[in-house]
Every structure is written in C-alpha cells, then in structure tokens.
Amino acid sequence: MPGLRRRLMIAVLLVATLATGWSQPVGAVGRAAFPAQSVGNIGIDVVALQHLLRGEGFVIAADGVFGASTQSAVADFQAAAGMTVTGAATGATWELLVPTLREGTSGEAVTALQKLLNAKRNAGLTVSAAFDADTGAAVRTFQGHMSVPATGVVNLRTWRNLVWHYVKPRFSLPGLCNYNGGNRTADWGTGSAAGMLEASAMLFHQRTRSRLAVGDVSWERGGNIPLHATHEVGLDVDIALVRKDGNQCRRPGIGYRAGQYDRAATRQLIEALYEAAPHLVKLIYFNDPVLIAEGLVQRYPHHDDHIHLRYCEVGHRLRVYRCSAPPLDAPPGNLPGTSPTSPDDWGPFRRRPI
Numbered sequence: 001m002p003g004l005r006r007r008l009m010i011a012v013l014l015v016a017t018l019a020t021g022w023s024q025p026v027g028a029v030g031r032a033a034f035p036a037q038s039v040g041n042i043g044i045d046v047v048a049l050q051h052l053l054r055g056e057g058f059v060i061a062a063d064g065v066f067g068a069s070t071q072s073a074v075a076d077f078q079a080a081a082g083m084t085v086t087g088a089a090t091g092a093t094w095e096l097l098v099p100t101l102r103e104g105t106s107g108e109a110v111t112a113l114q115k116l117l118n119a120k121r122n123a124g125l126t127v128s129a130a131f132d133a134d135t136g137a138a139v140r141t142f143q144g145h146m147s148v149p150a151t152g153v154v155n156l157r158t159w160r161n162l163v164w165h166y167v168k169p170r171f172s173l174p175g176l177c178n179y180n181g182g183n184r185t186a187d188w189g190t191g192s193a194a195g196m197l198e199a200s201a202m203l204f205h206q207r208t209r210s211r212l213a214v215g216d217v218s219w220e221r222g223g224n225i226p227l228h229a230t231h232e233v234g235l236d237v238d239i240a241l242v243r244k245d246g247n248q249c250r251r252p253g254i255g256y257r258a259g260q261y262d263r264a265a266t267r268q269l270i271e272a273l274y275e276a277a278p279h280l281v282k283l284i285y286f287n288d289p290v291l292i293a294e295g296l297v298q299r300y301p302h303h304d305d306h307i308h309l310r311y312c313e314v315g316h317r318l319r320v321y322r323c324s325a326p327p328l329d330a331p332p333g334n335l336p337g338t339s340p341t342s343p344d345d346w347g348p349f350r351r352r353p354i
Contacts, residue, residue: 031222032146032164034095035190036314038088039326040278041066043195044119045163048112049089052097053077055108062111064195075328087328088314094163101154106130113154113162117142119191120165146221166220166234169194175205177249179240181215182227189217190234192280193311197237199276204269212269213240213248215306230310235282235321239273239307242266255304256288263290266307270296273309279326282312 037049042065050062050070058073075087081096089097099109110131117123123138136152143150146161154162166188171178176198178187189197201212215238218231230236240252242265254260270291274281285300285308286292292299300308312323 032161033317034089034091034160034163035192036088036090036316037066037192038279038314039066039068039071040280041192041195042199042276043191043193044116044167045191046070046195048116048163049074049094049097051108051112051115055099055112056097071328085328086314088326090315094159095156098156098159100156101131103131103133103136103152110135113139116162116165120162120167121145163191166218166222167191167194169197169201169214169217171214173198173201175201175203175211177211177213179213179215179249179252181238183216183219183225186216186219186225186231187214188220188234189237190311190313192313193217193235193237196277196280196311200269200272203272203276207272208242208265208268210242210246210265210269211249212272213252214238215240215252230320233316233318233321235311235313235316237309237311239269239309241286241306242269253305256286257304263288267291267294267296270307277311280311280313280323282310282321282323284309 035045037046044064046066047062047064049066050060050064053060053070053073054062056077058076060069060073071087074089074093075085077097078085078087078093083092101109101113106129108129111127111129113131114123114125114127114135117135117138118125118127121138121142123141125135125138139154139158140150140152142162143158146165148157148161167190168187169176169189197212197214204210204212216225216228216231217237218234219225222232222234225231228236240248241254241256242248242262243251243254243260244262245260256263266288270284270286273284284297285303286297286306287299287304288297291297297307310321312321314323316322
C-alpha cells in the first residue's frame with residue numbers, strides 16, 4: 001500500500017504540474033513578445049510591419065498581406081542590419097525596426113502606431129502620421145491597460161505590448177459571425193489569426209454564400225480560459241460545422257452524424273482555411289471520418305461537433321505553435337496534398353492515414 005500511495009501521489013503531482021503549466025497566463029501581459037510575421041500572414045500586425053519598413057525607405061504597399069514584396073523588404077533589411085536573412089520578421093527584426101516615438105514626432109512609424117491603437121483598442125485616432133496630443137493620450141491609456149509606465153513615450157516595451165496585443169475578428173463582415181462558444185467574450189486572437197480568419201470567411205462566403213461561425217478563440221490578453229487546455233495564445237479557434245439550412249451562427253453544436261450537417265460545405269470551409277493562410281495552418285481537428293480519409297483533418301477526442309483550427313507562428317516560444325520560416329522562394333499556398341520542402345514544423349499539413 002505505501003508503494004501504491006507513493007505512485008498515486010506522484011501521478012497527482014504530475015497532473016497538477018501539467019495543469020498548472022497550462023493554467024498560467026501564457027499570453028499574459030508579462031509574457032508579451034513580438035509575433036513573428038512571414039509569408040502568408042495577414043492583418044493589422046502586417047500593416048504595422050509594412051509601415052515600419054516604409055519608414056526605412058522600402059517602397060511597398062501597406063496592404064496587410066505578407067507577400068513577396070514584404071518578404072523581400074524584410075530580407076533586405078535583415079541583410080543591411082547584419083542579421084541572418086530569413087525574410088521572416090521575428091522578434092529580433094521587430095526590435096531593430098521600431099523607433100522610440102513621442103509627441104512631436106511624425107512619419108510612417110507613427111502611422112503604424114495609430115493604426116494599431118485604432119484596431120486593438122478602438123482609439124478612434126485620425127491616422128495622420130503626426131504624433132499629436134490625442135495620440136499621446138491614447139498611448140498613455142494603452143500603457144495603463146497593459147500595466148506598463150504610462151509615460152506617453154512609445155519605447156520598445158510599449159511597442160512589444162502593442163504589436164502582441166490581440167484583436168477581434170470583424171464579425172460585421174458578411175462571411176463571418178460569432179456564436180459565442182463556452183466563454184462568451186473569448187473572441188480575441190493575434191492580429192494575424194484574426195486577419196487569416198477574415199480572409200477565410202471571405203473566400204468561403206464568395207463560394208457558398210454561407211458564413212464561417214467562430215466560437216472561442218482567446219481572452220483579450222491571453223491566459224487561462226475555462227473548458228480549454230489551449231486557446232491561451234490567440235492562435236486556436238473553434239469553428240461551427242456548416243448546416244444545410246445555413247444557420248450555424250445561431251444554432252451551432254450539431255455533430256457530423258446529424259441530418260442538418262452539410263459535409264460538402266464544411267469541406268469547402270476547411271479548404272478556405274488552408275487557402276487563406278499559406279504555410280500557417282498547424283492543424284485542424286475534426287472527427288468526420290470522410291474528411292479524415294480525404295486528409296483534410298485529424299481525429300481528436302470531443303471534436304464531433306466543431307472544428308478546432310490552430311495557426312502556427314515562426315519562432316513561437318511554444319513548440320506546439322511553432323512553424324519555421326518558409327524558404328524565400330516558397331510556393332504559394334499549403335492546401336492538402338502539397339509537398340512542403342521543409343520539415344512538418346513549417347509545412348503545417350501532412351496527409352495522414354485513417
């Protein structure tokens with residue numbers, strides 16, 4: 001019995017340790033870090049990166065899409081700075097790009113700042129490229145929100161927190177809706193996760209006139225979330241199955257065996273998820289055996305009635321969210337059946353047997 005009690009105690013301690021590891025606010029304020037951006041990323045963080053590169057003299061569009069011209073600008077910036085040239089904007093690249101800003105300064109970096117504050121904190125600033133009193137007030141409010149010194153000066157710490165801060169997908173878009181999952185306000189993802197979801201929804205809506213219904217993502221600043229062991233770093237998204245009546249926004253939760261389940265439309269939705277996020281879909285869990293056999297999804301317990309999407313990020317500190325930078329000549333897209341030329345940590349999809 002003493003040996004049995006000892007083994008039980010060790011097991012309990014191990015479970016407690018693992019649970020504590022996941023319950024820590026892994027995306028919380030003290031853990032803020034620049035999100036790496038690479039080919040395929042979309043969204044407000046890419047917009048900010050592009051404005052910062054424009055401030056360094058690169059002639060690129062600030063369109064929020066990390067494509068060939070942005071990759072080339074990042075690579076040229078890295079070469080000029082004596083860095084390893086990857087074409088992916090990791091934390092070290094961001095740190096060299098962001099200048100200290102204060103009232104009276106102007107330029108592309110101020111535009112990036114104003115757009116980030118508007119997108120992530122609804123600051124309502126006029127995007128003028130001029131750091132005026134209103135911008136200073138918005139910066140101080142943001143700094144207070146993130147528990148950093150409210151100086152009004154945008155230093156490296158403030159930049160890191162602002163670029164890292166999560167954003168909500170725009171549920172006002174015609175192809176996107178929110179079904180409020182188990183945690184009604186857990187609708188926040190990384191800037192790029194939100195952008196890639198929006199792009200997927202647009203593709204899906206154009207092709208089917210139906211909508212992508214989003215459940216839980218993460219809290220505004222990450223951290224422990226009830227009923228989920230993941231969803232803490234803004235890169236995991238629950239998505240409702242598509243219904244034949246198109247009413248997945250108001251009546252989610254049907255399983256793949258239900259009569260109202262629309263397999264053909266759900267297949268199109270999953271394909272749109274891959275297509276809108278080249279190289280950046282890490283995995284999709286869903287238990288429909290037909291879609292598993294087609295190599296579109298993976299089986300995982302308790303995923304009969306929803307899709308679990310995980311995006312990855314170059315250089316993420318947690319391996320389960322990490323993908324490597326695509327080569328500078330990476331082909332577009334990562335739809336199932338393609339053959340990435342790097343290990344599966346960058347190629348987020350591999351066809352698996354049933």
